[in-house]
Amino acid sequence: MKKSAYWLIGIVVVIIVAAFGIHSISSSHSASSAKSNxxxxxxxxxxxxxxxxxxxxxxxxxxxxxxxxxxxxxxxxxxxxxxxxxxxxxxxxxxxxxxxxxxxxxxxxxxxxxxxxxxPMGIYSKKYKNVKQIPDGATIAIANNPSQAARGLLLLQKAGLITLKKNFGMLGTVKDIKSNPKNIKFKEIDDTTGPRIINDVDAVLISNTVALEGHLHVLTDSIFHEKVDQSTxxxxxxxxxxxxxxxxxxxxxxxxxxxxxxxxxxxxxxxxxxxxxxxxxxxxxx
The missing domain is CATH 3.40.190.10 (Periplasmic binding protein-like II)
Incomplete structure (x- = not known):
């Protein structure tokens, strides 16, 4: 009788411990799930x-x-x-x-x-309505920030104004220009000043955030801008x-x-x- 009683008590204890363990695991999982949200x-x-x-x-x-x-x-x-x-x-x-x-x-x-x-980055000008009008010897302002400058040069290539070397990278510079048929001159500027110097140059490359802050809309005010394709x-x-x-x-x-x-x-x-x-x-x- 005593052995049977001990045996029953043992089973009850095991069940209680197991139930407690499952509850703990469940609670822990719920807490973990809530935290991950x-x-x-x-x-x-x-x-x-x-x-x-x-x-x-x-x-x-x-x-x-x-x-x-x-x-x-x-x-x-x-x-x-x-x-x-x-x-x-x-x-x-x-x-x-x-x-x-x-x-x-x-x-x-x-x-x-x-x-x-x-x-989109854009090319802006107060003197010309499209990139084809940009004359020989024109001055274009680009960012002195390496990554923004490289992006701007790629946009100028897309616009047909220059050709870059094949190995042109994310930090490429004007030194990587292969062909410059219009003999464009480049003026490096702080990329936040683009809207303020737009009247002082033939064209200027401006990132969208800076353009918006300067009350310029890239889709309507730029003479050329980036589009969603493999080049961008x-x-x-x-x-x-x-x-x-x-x-x-x-x-x-x-x-x-x-x-x-x-x-x-x-x-x-x-x-x-x-x-x-x-x-x-x-x-x-x-």
Whole structure:
């Protein structure tokens, strides 16, 4: 009788312990799941406003995402914070910026999650209505920022004004110009001053953010601008995370969230259609 009683007590204890263990695992899983729904997005400039808006939308709630937006103005520090896990996902950089960062930080890489938009760079002029009118010996202002200067030179090539060497890279310079049939002269400027010096040169290359701040609309005021094609794929903006989180399901939801119709309407209205949506697979960029 005593042995039977001990045996029954033993079974009860095992069942209770097992039940407690399952409950603990379940609770732990629930807590972990809830925590993974909380995403800190690091950003800068106009992207901060966009993601603060997205965080409050019903779309974010329906996907079960709780988004916090963190402002880190320096791109290198923002990427480092993302790679280190202090920021979950960042939204600020172009594909070329991302590739360059990974090349320089091979032991602490990032992973791209998906594409967001292209902000076209434009060629602006108060003297000429199209690039064909730009005369021999004209002066064109370009950014003294290496990456912006290279982007501008590629745009001038696309416009048919110059030809660049085949190995022209993301940090190419005027020294990499192969052919300059109009003998164009280049004036290096701080890329934030473009709208202010537009009357002092024959043409000036201006990034979209700077153009908007100077009350210029790239789609209507420029005489030539970037379009979404293979020649501009390096300038398409992306969402990025730490390489170890590249398969995080909730982080991937952010890409889907960004491309929701009502969110795109908000972005189009707020930035006058100058942030051109790019919803393409990452293979398009490679």
């Amino acid at each position: 909380k995403i800190t997005i690091g950003s800068e400039g106009s992207d901060i406003d966009i993601w603060k808006h997205i965080a409050k939308t019903d779309d974010a709630k329906k996907l079960g995402l709780k988004i916090t937006v963190k402002n880190i103005a320096d791109g290198v520090q923002l990427n480092k914070a993302t790679a280190d896990g202090d920021v979950d996902v960042n939204a600020f950089q172009s594909w070329s910026y991302y590739v360059t960062y990974n090349q320089q930080n091979k032991s602490n890489k990032l992973a791209a999650l998906g594409t967001t938009y292209l902000e 794929k390096d300038n398409i903006n992306i969402l990025a995370t730490s390489a170890k989180n590249k398969n995080n399901a909730n982080y991937k939801k952010l890409v889907k969230l960004y491309h929701k119709k009502d969110i795109q309407k908000y972005i189009k209205d707020k930035y006058y259609g100058t942030k051109i949506e790019v919803n393409k697979p990452l293979s398009y960029l490679k």
